[in-house]
Amino acid sequence: LSTLDTVNELFQAQMRCFLTIWSALKCMVFQTGTAWNSHAPNLRAWKTYLEGPCPPSAPVLLTCRDHAFLCMPSMDSSSNHRQLGGRYHIGYLQLRGACISLCLNVMPKTLDGQVTMEKTPSYFVTNEAPQRIHAMAKDIKLIVVVRNPVTRAISDYTQTLSKKPEIPTFEVLAFKNRTLGLIDASWSAIRIGIYALHLENWLQYFPLSQILFVSGERLIVDPAGEMAKVQDFLGLKRVVTEKHFYFNKTKGFPCLKKPEDSSAPRCLGKSKGRTHPRIDPDVIHRLQKFYKPFNMMFYQMTGQDFQWEREEGDK
Numbered sequence: 041l042s043t044l045d046t047v048n049e050l051f052q053a054q055m056r057c058f059l060t061i062w063s064a065l066k067c068m069v070f071q072t073g074t075a076w077n078s079h080a081p082n083l084r085a086w087k088t089y090l091e092g093p094c095p096p097s098a099p100v101l102l103t104c105r106d107h108a109f110l111c112m113p114s115m116d117s118s119s120n121h122r123q124l125g126g127r128y129h130i131g132y133l134q135l136r137g138a139c140i141s142l143c144l145n146v147m148p149k150t151l152d153g154q155v156t157m158e159k160t161p162s163y164f165v166t167n168e169a170p171q172r173i174h175a176m177a178k179d180i181k182l183i184v185v186v187r188n189p190v191t192r193a194i195s196d197y198t199q200t201l202s203k204k205p206e207i208p209t210f211e212v213l214a215f216k217n218r219t220l221g222l223i224d225a226s227w228s229a230i231r232i233g234i235y236a237l238h239l240e241n242w243l244q245y246f247p248l249s250q251i252l253f254v255s256g257e258r259l260i261v262d263p264a265g266e267m268a269k270v271q272d273f274l275g276l277k278r279v280v281t282e283k284h285f286y287f288n289k290t291k292g293f294p295c296l297k298k299p300e301d302s303s304a305p306r307c308l309g310k311s312k313g314r315t316h317p318r319i320d321p322d323v324i325h326r327l328q329k330f331y332k333p334f335n336m337m338f339y340q341m342t343g344q345d346f347q348w349e350r351e352e353g354d355k
């Protein structure tokens with residue numbers, strides 16, 4: 041889906057549906073983010089409704105597979121825009137249900153032998169996600185890719201920096217008080233790396249046997265090895281093996297020799313594998329110290345030693 045015309049056409053096609061849910065739509069929601077994905081079953085809508093804040097007015101476009109839904113605000117806005125818990129609106133909650141139903145109606149059925157996947161990294165750190173996902177599919181299998189939380193924080197910062205070059209340095213953002221060595225754990229780049237805290241939330245709803253933890257470090261040095269674990273976990277035949285990968289020196293990362301949809305080798309895009317800015321080694325050291333107890337807790341909870349402390353010792 042590339043043009044506004046196409047969106048409009050799709051919107052026209054959905055008008056009937058839209059009218060039937062008109063009464064349910066009290067407020068409108070949407071943050072389009074990346075526009076459209078016509079390949080995989082697109083659950084971007086889910087992401088929106090699981091996480092999105094509700095803007096007070098203006099129509100929103102909901103995209104779900106090759107369908108577009110335009111959600112309009114209700115005319116009687118006053119009661120519907122009352123905030124619930126500071127984040128959601130009454131109408132928003134109603135709309136969420138209505139739009140999820142719409143989205144489900146245009147999703148193809150998963151056939152025998154097919155696995156439907158959805159990838160939203162932020163679910164891992166979203167408080168409401170485990171309960172909602174459990175209510176939706178309690179037998180679901182969950183895959184979490186984790187890397188050294190210090191490298192993760194720098195990677196997160198690098199991504200933000202690429203969009204907002206004016207932000208303060210990593211060293212400034214990382215501390216509440218640098219002289220006292222007080223880390224700012226409320227900064228999302230740092231908070232997300234407290235994996236034990238987030239996992240605890242998930243373990244209230246899902247047994248460990250339903251969660252696979254993939255090492256982000258191993259994924260780079262041995263992609264086939266990590267992919268073997270993923271395929272086993274999903275109960276799939278090991279189709280993706282070593283012969284599918286090669287190390288691309290220019291990219292500095294493993295790439296696919298021959299993706300399914302083309303004959304050319306393919307690496308991940310420019311936004312993956314960016315060069316990180318140089319960070320003061322003292323700050324890195326302090327962060328390693330900050331994360332150490334949480335990492336230990338995480339190793340204990342998962343029964344896996346990701347060896348992030350050894351990495352630090354090796355340097």
Ligand SMILES: Nc1ncnc2c1ncn2[C@@H]1O[C@H](COP(=O)(O)OS(=O)(=O)O)[C@@H](OP(=O)(O)O)[C@H]1O
Nearest residue numbers: 161195196198259260293294295308311312313314
């Ligand atoms: N094969 C391959 N190619 C490129 N990059 C690779 C690869 N394997 C793992 N990585 C690491 O993945 C990091 C980006 O993944 P993200 O978690 O940011 O992706 S996502 O947008 O959240 O889905 C990205 O982090 P940065 O290096 O900070 O960009 C990479 O280190």
